[in-house]
Amino acid sequence: MVVGDIATGTDVLVIGAGPAGYVAAIRAGQLDLDVTLVERDAYGGTCLNHGCIPSKALISATDIAHDAGHAEEMGIHADPAVDMTQLMTWKEGVVDQLTSGVEKLCKANGVSLMTGTARFADEHTARISHSGDGQGSESVEFEHAIVATGSSPIEIPNFSYEDEPVLDSRQALSLESVPDSLVVVGAGYIGMELAGVFAKLGTDVTVVEMLDGILPGYDDDLARPVKKRAEDLxxxxxxxxxxxxxxxxxxxxxxVATEAAGQAVERPDETAADGGHAEAEGEDETEDPEATDDLELSAEKVLVAVGRSPVSDTLDLENAGIETDERGFIQTDDRARTNVEHVFAVGDVAGEPMLAHKGSKEGQVAAEVIAGEPAALDYQAMPAAVFTEPEIGTVGLTESEAEEQGFEPTVGQFPFRASGRALTTGHTDGFVRIVADGETGFVLGAQIVGPHASELVAELALAIEIGATVEDVAATVHTHPTLSESVMEAAENALGHAIHTLNR
Known part of the structure; x- marks a missing residue:
């Protein structure tokens, strides 16, 4: 402790109030622990303030405008005008409602809130520096700590986010006017989602990617409909x-000057949470005829979306003996515990995949372990989603992954073009695929590309979590006409008796 500091004590110190941290704090409060939550920026973290929520707000708004302006086949003729100022005001209203709700929920669950930057002084003490003149600092002594400091956008050489034309995802989501032209560096999920938003606002969008396709880590038959739709835009x-x-x-x-990426062009096999701009060795399989030449692209702005890195270098982790890997991620076990037994790490700072819902689950588990509950993490039913058009939703194993693990998988698939509900919406690209164990029938995984894939995948995540079989899914009566019927039909296809598509 530093002489002159104010000193307080707590059972659990949570550092960071994003989806991992605030969930951990609330759950610990529910378990009757004394909890202190420290946040240096805004409650809700990147997800609620600068990422998941504002991006999905803009995606929803631009989808409405674009669909209304391209519905001539339905007999609808319109030319929507987007008021960017009003759109941003609405988006901020959504964000404010959620972030204020987080603060109220924390207080209602007995969580003490502190604003400032936390650094470890030793393995049981953190110093909290408060911003502003004369604010000073204070020390917090803790029995347990949960690190939930999240991640930040990776900056590449010669593209500083302090330069006015260069944008990170946070800046792109707050533009007050629509750029006439935009170069997007990185074709991972962040780059592709925002490329779609601006294309629907009328921006000329060009995407530069060092690999040989979009959405690295996703099977080509999932990425292909997204690329085709992007090209249509x-x-x-x-x-x-x-x-x-x-x-x-x-x-x-x-x-924007570009050059051939050399060998780093083949798409990796596993899902990359960094948006797909990480190094990958392989033969040059690009179809770009200009790939061996230098190429310059004209634009008004350039958005860099090459991934995110953990925020761990501000914590003075060494003072508490907490170890990280070579990329700065804090290593944890299946109880979210670091190498220091009473210190936990959750969310993006604890490693890939960088998913808000994964961080929230880790936060719950950390709080329950601290409270003596028999909790542990199990990632086999962890879904992932990409909010492009069409959406992608995945969970569990692919067919090839199941084979690698020794299963003899049975696969069922149903195309949305055969879905009555999909036809009524005008969005029929994509399919639902279910992977099951051929011997037992247990659902092992699912891959969906199509309308509302992010919602549909939840049913199959539940199937994996509870140990349901493909027969269970097929036997469950689904409301007609709905998109969810496609899940049932895919299960029936795996069993060889789908009604509305040809069986394999």
Missing amino acids: GIDFHFGRTATEWYEDGGGGIR
Whole structure:
């Protein structure tokens, strides 16, 4: 403790109030622990303030505008105008409602809230520095600590986020006007989601990706409909390329210089939480005819979306003996515990996949372990989603992964073009695929690309979690007409008796 500090004590110190941290704090409060939650920026973290929620708000709004303006086949003729100022005001209202709700829920569950930056002084003490003149600092002594400091956008050489034309995802979600043209560096989930938003707002969008396709880590048959839809929106792609620098063109815009990526162009086999701009070795399989030449692209803005890195370098972890890997992620066990027994790490700072719901689950488990509950993490039923058009939702094993683990999988698939409900919405791209164990029938995994895939995958995550069989899914009566019937039909297809598609 530093002389002159104010000193307080707590059972559980939670550092970071994002979806992992605030959930951990609330759950610990419910378990009658004395909890102190420290946040240096805004309650709700990146997800609620600058990521998941504002991006999905803009995706929903631009989908409405675009669908209304392209519904001539339905007899609807419209030319929607988007008021960017009003759109941003509405988006901020959504964010404010959720973040204020987080603060109220924490207080209602007895959580003490502190604003400031936490650093470990030793393995049982943290110093909290308060921003602002004369605010000073104080020490908090804790029995247990939960680190939930999240992640931040990766910055690549020669593209500083302090430069006005260069945007990270947070800045892109707060633009007050629509750029005429935009270069997106990175074709992972963040880059592809935002590319779609701006394309639907009328921006000329070009995507530069060092690998040989979009959405690294997702099977090509999942990524292909997304790429086709993006191209239909007018988005241009340059694969097998890296962005090297930018400069002003003298006419109010910029030029983004790119070069061939060399060997780092083959899509990796496993899902990359960093948005797909990580190094991957392989042969050059790019279809871009310009991949071996230098190429400059004109734009008004450039969005860099090459992934995120853990926020762990501000914590003075060494003072508490907490270890990280070479990338800065804090290593944990299946109870979210670090190498220091009474210190836990949850959310993005604890490693991939960087998913808000994964962090929330880790936060719950950490709080319950601290309270002496028999809790542990199990990631086999952890779903993931990409909010592109069409959406992608996945959970569990793919067919090839099941084979690698020694299963003899049975696979069922149902196309949305055969779904009555999908036809009534005008969105029929994609399919539902279920992977089951051929011997026992247990559901092992699912891959969905199509309308509302992010919602539909939850049923199959539940099936994996409770040990349901493909027969259980097929026998469950689904409301007609709904998109969820496609899940039932895929299960029936795996059994060889689907009604509305040909059986394999």
